[in-house]
Amino acid sequence: xxxRNILIHPDPRLKKQCTPVTEVNKEIERxxxxxxxxxxxxxxxxxxxxxVGVTQRLLVMDCMKEEGDTPRPMVLINPEVIxxxxxxxxxxxxxxxxxxxxAEVERPAEVKxxxxxxxxxxxxxxxxxxWATCVQHEIDHLNGTLFIDHLKPLKRQMITxxxxxxxxxxxxxxx
Ligand code: K1U
Ligand code: ZN
Numbered sequence: 001x002x003x004r005n006i007l008i009h010p011d012p013r014l015k016k017q018c019t020p021v022t023e024v025n026k027e028i029e030r031x032x033x034x035x036x037x038x039x040x041x042x043x044x045x046x047x048x049x050x051x052v053g054v055t056q057r058l059l060v061m062d063c064m065k066e067e068g069d070t071p072r073p074m075v076l077i078n079p080e081v082i083x084x085x086x087x088x089x090x091x092x093x094x095x096x097x098x099x100x101x102x103a104e105v106e107r108p109a110e111v112k113x114x115x116x117x118x119x120x121x122x123x124x125x126x127x128x129x130x131w132a133t134c135v136q137h138e139i140d141h142l143n144g145t146l147f148i149d150h151l152k153p154l155k156r157q158m159i160t161x162x163x164x165x166x167x168x169x170x171x172x173x174x175x
Contacts, residue, residue, distance in 0.1 A: 001030075001037045004052035008170070009097050009146060009163050018048075018055045018142045021077045024120050028058065032075040032118060035060045044096045046134045048141030051097050059138040063130045079115035079139055082124070084108035091133040093147045099166070101159045105150045107136050 007014055021028055031054060039047040039060055046061035057078045064072050089109040094102045112126045113135055127135050137147055148156045 001033045003041055004034050004038045006038065006042065006047075006051050006096050007053055008099070008167055009095075009148075010160060010167075011097075013050055013053055013055060014097055014141070014146060015144045016050060016055045017144050018050055018057045020057050021116070024077065024116070024118060028056075028077070029118060031056075032058060032060060036062075036073050036075070039096075042096050045130070046138045047096065048138045050141055050144075057142045059135075059142065061131075061134050061138060063134050065130075075118050076113070076115040076135070076138075077117070079113050079135070079142070081111050081136070081139060082114050083112035083126075085110040089129075089133065091130070093133065093137060095137070095147055098146065098148065098159060098163060101148075101162065103147065103151055103155065103159075105133075105137075105147050107133055111136060113139075 035047050035052060038052065045063045045065055046059065049056050049058040059076050059079060060074065062071055062073045064070060085108050087109040088106050090104050090106045092102050093105045109132060110126060110128045111132050112124060114122060114124045117123050148159050
């Protein structure tokens with residue numbers, strides 16, 4: 001397993017519609033394991049393949065973030081929301097591609113998702129609470145959408161400007 005570099009917004013690869021995974025092979029297995037290691041190392045509760053520069057429909061997540069929780073690493077290939085609740089919930093979201101910026105985003109409180117596991121078999125599960133927020137945030141990444149795209153334009157521009165500045169500082173070796 002290896003840590004992968006997490007892309008920082010703005011980056012054209014974070015705005016792409018990702019393509020479905022057609023075959024679960026060793027390369028996909030390695031990508032999923034690397035992404036889990038990268039997510040835990042960050043630390044984060046989710047990570048989508050475009051965030052590590054791979055524009056394919058794969059995400060990892062583990063929302064068991066409280067101390068003493070048993071980890072539940074999940075790998076979702078070609079995930080699709082097949083049902084969403086009318087109830088909404090608001091969560092102060094963050095993103096590993098937009099470091100240190102948080103904002104409230106409203107989303108369906110519960111979603112049912114279908115995906116393919118690493119064994120190639122279809123899986124369906126209903127998510128609520130933080131899991132529901134996280135899986136929707138990660139599926140958004142697979143469609144080239146960032147949580148800031150849910151905000152008012154002025155707030156989005158303000159965050160984007162901060163990220164442009166941060167990337168310049170990183171490039172100059174001061175990040
Ligand atoms: O997709 C990502 O960039 C990961 C992101 C996922 C996410 C966070 C909050 C709401 C929805 C989706 C993160 O993991 S940001 C870091 C974070 O939230 C966290 C980090 C350590 C412990 C607990 C949370
Ligand atoms: Zn994100």
